[in-house]
Amino acid sequence: MARFTLPRDIYHGKGCIEELKNLKGTKAVLVVGGGSMKRQGFLDKAINYLKEGGMEVQLIEGVEPDPSVETVMKGAKVMQEFQPDWIVAMGGGSPIDAAKAMWAFYEYPNTKFEDLITPFGFPELRQKAKFAAIPSTSGTATEVTAFSVITDYNTGIKYPLADFNITPDVAIVDPELVEGLPVKQVAYTGMDALTHAIEAYVSTLHCPYTDPLALQAIEMVLAYLPSSYNKNMAAREQMHYAQCLAGMAFSNSLLGIVHSMAHKTGAAFSTGHIPHGCANAIYLPYVIRYNAKNPAAAERYAEIARRMGLEGTCQQALINSLCEKIDEFNVRLNIPKTLKDFGIQEEEFKEKVAKIAELAVGDACTGSNPRAIDSANMEKLLTCIYYGTEVDF
Secondary structure (H helix, E strand, O other): OOOOOOOOEEEEOOOHHHHHHHOOOOEEEEEOOOOHHHHOOHHHHHHHHHHHOOOEEEEEOOOOOOOEHHHHHHHHHHHHHHOOOEEEEEEOHHHHHHHHHHHHHHHOOOOOHHHHHOOOOOOOOOOOOEEEEEEOOOOOOOOOOOEEEEEEOOOOEEEEEEOHHHOOOEEEEOHHHHOOOOHHHHHHHHHHHHHHHHHHHHOOOOOOOOHHHHHHHHHHHHHHHHHHHOOOHHHHHHHHHHHHHHHHHHHHHOOOHHHHHHHHHOOOOOOOOOOHHHHHHHHHHHHHHHHOOOHHHHHHHHHHHHHOOOOOOOHHHHHHHHHHHHHHHHHHOOOOOOHHHHOOOHHHHHHHHHHHHHHHHOOOOHHHOOOOOOHHHHHHHHHHHHHOOOOOO
């Protein structure tokens, strides 16, 4: 038996943030990030709509990119004191992910972070509050997923938390919120969405419910991401919907080792954080070549290329075309080809790669990757990605 879970309601279209006034409750906590929603006026809009619906509102502001365990605990304490019956999270993946984890600690104050790391081990939520998510980037799709990524900066490890309990009740996908996105963020989040859709399509848990969503998302990203990057607002609207479709797919089919590696390398190096979508974009072509040694995965990648109208008369040619298309997009979006090009120092990479490989193998996303991998092969793959060498194993 398999399960397919989505939010109860997904509102989409320009201005649909107004739906906040129709949430039924008395108190709402509103979780936001670093200030872009405030500067663009969306925070005030959200507060006013919630108040118009009869709710008292408490803010939790300043959630950092790649939110920490400490931020989660501080926010949960605010919720425990305020006792909201709605948790509304607005912004990029970070405030929404953080709010999902805060939700668990609000409803279960004695829970420890270590208790939530086990996939699908959350306690039963909605004892005190429901959850609404409003994304301001077009990539993570956390507004429709059963996932949250929280970083323990003491260890430098990102932990993907997974449980259908944290799938939001309401998703508000308003394209007006992404019109002011910086182009670098458009690039990274767009490639994150493409990675979600491709990994969902080849995952060992893909099914007839997830496949059409994944393929539609891939088609839309290939069609609209370059124009979105060039500030075409109609394309940005379509990218906002495409990333949401990708999220519906991967939330139910899970992901693969592109994400395993991105989670474990993002905060690992002293030369600076590797943005999640940038890491995914770099790793994706290498992982396709690794996974394509598995015949079932090879056929799925070839089918993606075939459906997208890419060139190739045989399976290998189609897979090559798919990798070349991703490489082409990375060039157009100013994303480097290797970790060395990104700026990771060679000595530090060599020093840390074995441990990163071990952690990546243990990541929650590895289990649904279409080709098995051990620490030795993960280290080899990361080395190929660092230097840009051929994946031939």
